[in-house]
Amino acid sequence: MKILVLNAGSSSQKTCLYDITDATLPDHPPKPIWQGMIDWTHQAGVAEIAVETAQKTVEQEIPFDDRSSVLKSLLAMSWTGETQVINSPGEIDIVGHRVVHGGRKYHNSTRITPEVKETIAQLSELAPVHNPANLQGIEVVEAILGEVPQVAVFDTAFHAQMPDAAAIYPGTYEWVERGLRRYGFHGTSHQYCAEQAAELLGRDLSELKIITCHLGNGASLAAIRNGLSIDTTMGFTPLDGLMMGSRSGAVDPSILIHLIRHDGYDADKLDHLLNKASGLLGISGVSNDLRQVQTASDQGNPRAQLALEIYIHRLRSGIGSMLASLGGWDALVFTAGVGENAAQIRAAACEAFEFLGLELDLEKNVNRPRNQIISTPDSRVHVLVIHTQEDWAIVRDCWKLLKNE
Numbered sequence: 566m567k568i569l570v571l572n573a574g575s576s577s578q579k580t581c582l583y584d585i586t587d588a589t590l591p592d593h594p595p596k597p598i599w600q601g602m603i604d605w606t607h608q609a610g611v612a613e614i615a616v617e618t619a620q621k622t623v624e625q626e627i628p629f630d631d632r633s634s635v636l637k638s639l640l641a642m643s644w645t646g647e648t649q650v651i652n653s654p655g656e657i658d659i660v661g662h663r664v665v666h667g668g669r670k671y672h673n674s675t676r677i678t679p680e681v682k683e684t685i686a687q688l689s690e691l692a693p694v695h696n697p698a699n700l701q702g703i704e705v706v707e708a709i710l711g712e713v714p715q716v717a718v719f720d721t722a723f724h725a726q727m728p729d730a731a732a733i734y735p736g737t738y739e740w741v742e743r744g745l746r747r748y749g750f751h752g753t754s755h756q757y758c759a760e761q762a763a764e765l766l767g768r769d770l771s772e773l774k775i776i777t778c779h780l781g782n783g784a785s786l787a788a789i790r791n792g793l794s795i796d797t798t799m800g801f802t803p804l805d806g807l808m809m810g811s812r813s814g815a816v817d818p819s820i821l822i823h824l825i826r827h828d829g830y831d832a833d834k835l836d837h838l839l840n841k842a843s844g845l846l847g848i849s850g851v852s853n854d855l856r857q858v859q860t861a862s863d864q865g866n867p868r869a870q871l872a873l874e875i876y877i878h879r880l881r882s883g884i885g886s887m888l889a890s891l892g893g894w895d896a897l898v899f900t901a902g903v904g905e906n907a908a909q910i911r912a913a914a915c916e917a918f919e920f921l922g923l924e925l926d927l928e929k930n931v932n933r934p935r936n937q938i939i940s941t942p943d944s945r946v947h948v949l950v951i952h953t954q955e956d957w958a959i960v961r962d963c964w965k966l967l968k969n970e
């Protein structure tokens with residue numbers, strides 16, 4: 566079965582094609598037979614394309630004024646030219662899209678129909694950068710592949726049944742009626758990592774209390790009980806919660822009122838400040854990339870040191886808050902760029918919970934663990950590093966949907 570996955574972000578479009586030849590889905594993700602990437606923002610008006618197959622890597626720059634035509638050209642590189650891996654687009658059996666916002670309506674991955682498209686369009690108000698890009702991808706596939714089944718895998722779906730007490734902000738009741746509530750994001754990653762953790766522990770997910778830490782450029786935590794997300798740190802948008810690369814995470818809203826009253830800030834300026842100029846970048850003045858902040862900190866840069874201290878403080882408080890929602894604790898899971906690679910951040914986060922009997926194996930922690938338990942055998946809480954595979958999680962959902970039809 567050939568499964569195409571589209572993952573559209575604000576600045577890039579990633580896409581990959583998997584060929585599943587076995588009768589059952591393999592336990593371990595195979596490498597895609599074809600991967601394509603478009604960077605929209607590196608050079609103004611120019612799309613930078615990179616395509617990789619087992620045999621060939623091709624990079625191109627295409628001037629553009631319409632993103633759809635660039636995406637069409639990119640996809641065509643899987644059935645034509647030097648990076649051809651299939652004979653025609655008709656060989657693609659199903660297409661899965663990562664869709665950022667599914668609101669409260671979608672609890673699971675969903676076959677795309679005109680009604681689902683309509684809902685994704687309506688929810689653009691809540692995800693103005695991502696949902697239109699996701700919709701564009703769906704329409705490009707429709708134009709090229711016609712009736713091929715398409716599936717929306719929502720970032721919000723895993724959190725959609727979160728209890729109201731965790732999801733509703735204590736503003737006015739009108740907020741509740743208007744859907745101004747916590748939706749949570751990174752759901753595909755939190756769910757996938759919790760499942761993988763249960764498998765590595767040889768336990769049933771339905772009997773575990775897990776905190777998953779998705780620490781990438783964007784960062785969020787989830788409290789997972791019996792396989793369900795019952796709390797998470799991201800909220801109405803992916804700005805809430807932890808300190809991130811260039812996002813502030815949660816701040817006292819009065820600071821925004823203060824900036825509006827005293828410094829002439831408007832919505833766009835606040836949006837830029839909180840999403841693009843805050844977090845590790847804003848405090849350190851060095852970078853949104855944790856590696857560079859760590860290097861600067863090691864060289865004695867006091868702002869970089871402060872940025873790391875805040876990052877760790879916020880991470881520990883977030884874990885504490887998820888823990889309170891869980892009311893017990895079997896496993897702590899780290900994933901994504903920082904979670905999978907930054908041993909120092911993992912160690913600092915874990916140190917705060919030693920009093921609960923959590924014991925990190927310091928040697929395993931620094932030995933580039935991947936899909937591995939890194940706590941000691943005596944630790945009362947298991948600590949794991951799981952390589953997140955959002956694309957593979959989308960493939961699995963497409964497979965299940967097609968097999969169950």
Ligand code: AMP
Pocket residue numbers: 780781782783810853854855856901902903906907
């Ligand atoms: P992601 O959004 O999951 O791709 O994560 C991206 C972030 O992971 C980067 O901005 C870096 O801050 C961080 N990262 C990646 N590799 C490392 C590493 N070896 N050590 C520390 N941080 C890393």
